[in-house]
Amino acid sequence: MxxxxxxxxxxxxxxxxxxxxxxxxxxxxxxxxxxxxxxxxxxxxxxxxxxxxxxxxxxxxxxxxxxxSPALGVAVGVEIANGVVRAAVCDLSRRLLAHDAVAVDERTGPEETLVVVAELVDRLLGGRSRDDVLGVGIAIPGPIQRGTGRNGRATTLKPWVDVNPYVTAAEALKLPIAVDNDANLAAVAEATWGAARGLRDVAYVYSAAGIGVGFILNGSLYAGANGTAGELGHTTIDENGEICECGGRGCLNTLANAASISLNLRRSHGRELSIAEVITLARGGDLGCRRVIADAGRHIGLAAANLYNLLDPELIVLGGNLAPAGEILLGPLRESMARRAIHAGEVLPPFIVGELDQDVVVVLGAAAVVLRDDERFPLPDR
Structure with a gap:
């Protein structure tokens, strides 16, 4: 050369x-x-x-x-989540051109779900040819095993357990594909466009059906030897606690994810509230809702202290369905973390809500993988 x-x-x-x-x-x-x-x-x-x-x-x-040049093509980001499929299209100057979401039954199988994905992507391309697409990044909840490429049993989308999402999506979409965990890609989004831009060691705590962490370590995405790094929701908080779907006892997911928060309020509020309703009521002064969110914050803070003690990130970012709770969650979280973290004479890293809209953070991260990778997704030969 x-x-x-x-x-x-x-x-x-x-x-x-x-x-x-x-x-x-x-x-x-x-x-x-x-x-x-x-x-x-x-x-x-x-x-x-x-x-x-x-x-x-x-x-x-x-x-x-x-x-x-925007004329060189576009990158597509897709999130396949519990009950919803989201997609976004970005040009190569990093402008978000279009995004949308479609509700799906989370019991729907991968092939049928990918038909919905393909239709959504074609609609968002707005008349552009698929030949203009450099690649599609796809986010899936749960770990993807490095050795086999298959979704592990911790995947919250049960029809996708033991499925190879890369192979399945490539066959369905007929486009260059990258697949990764949703928390990992949300971390990439904040490192590309948001609060973590320019930082080299960041943890992104992402709450959806479960609680995961995406790690940017030494400037690169870190998934671990087997692809299971960041399963914060399956760290043990109470070894005598409830049985988690993973088979363990007292995992963080049994105490602080959206479903467990809502379940704690069923008796006092007469029905199962969505996490969005819980947060709205908490912001309006509902004491029960404020209490369960604060309790969740304390549990996440315990897990975050262990995370900090092991990896010492510069910044910890909160995203996902718990992020709108803001300081109702973050105040108790930081207090709990501070009691357990090894300060080593230094201040603890900031723990903040991410800068990016929670409706697009994962799909932006999925598109960013395409934008940033010149080896898997080369520019057109023009």
Missing amino acids: SRRTANRTRVIRALRERGPLSRRELAGIGLSRSTVTAVVDELVGAGLVTEAGGPARGAGRPAQLISL
């Missing part, structure tokens, strides 16, 4: 991994300013990148930002 080609590759890779950058920021990848100017001018002339004014960064005029 010639030096000229190598420099072009470095610039394109930086734009894929980090999004729109100024010429000065591109010089930070180890190229001289004159080389950046020559490479960018060549790429603009070839129609591979565009240059436009960006937001002001400090005093002075807004920087001109270089980004990959």
Whole structure:
């Protein structure tokens, strides 16, 4: 590879991994300013990148930002969750072009669900050809086994247990595919667009049917040797507690996920409330709802203290269906975490609600996997 080609590759890779950058920021990848100017001018002339004014960064005029040309194609993100399928389409300059969701019966099998996914993706493409799609990132709840590529038994979508989602989705969609756990992809989204941008060690606690964690460690997504890293919901909080669906006792999921929170209120409130209703009532001053959310926060804080003691992240982000509870949950959570974490003379990392909309955070992360990966999802040869 010639030096000229190598420099072009470095610039394109930086734009894929980090999004729109100024010429000065591109010089930070180890190229001289004159080389950046020559490479960018060549790429603009070839129609591979565009240059436009960006937001002001400090005093002075807004920087001109270089980004990959939207004409090169799009990336698609899909989330297959309990009771809903979500999808989003982003262009290569990282603009969200369209997103939507479709309700599905969580008992529906993978093949039938993927028919819904294909129809949703085609609708969101809005007349674009599938040839314009670089790839599709797909998020699935629960761990995906590294050795076999199959969903493990901790997957909350039971029809998908022991299914290889990569093979099944590739056959159904006829497009390049990447598949990962929903919490992992939510972590990628916050690292790409949100609160964790620019950080190298981050934990993203994602609450849905269960509670999982996506880890960005040393700047890369970490899933573990077998793909089961981050199953925070199956850490033991009470070894004499209720039996979890995984077979263990007193897992965090039995104490702090949405279903357990709602179950604790059935007797006092006369029916099973959705987690959204619980949070709304708690914000309105309902003491029972505030209590069960605070209790859940304390349990998550215990688990988070263990997480911190083991991995020492810079930031911990909360996302998913518990995130709207805000400080009602986070206050007791931080207090519980602080009592158990090893401070080692340093302050604990911030534990905050993510910046991204909870309706799109996972699908954005799924699309970001495509945007960032130049090996599995190369740009069209133009």
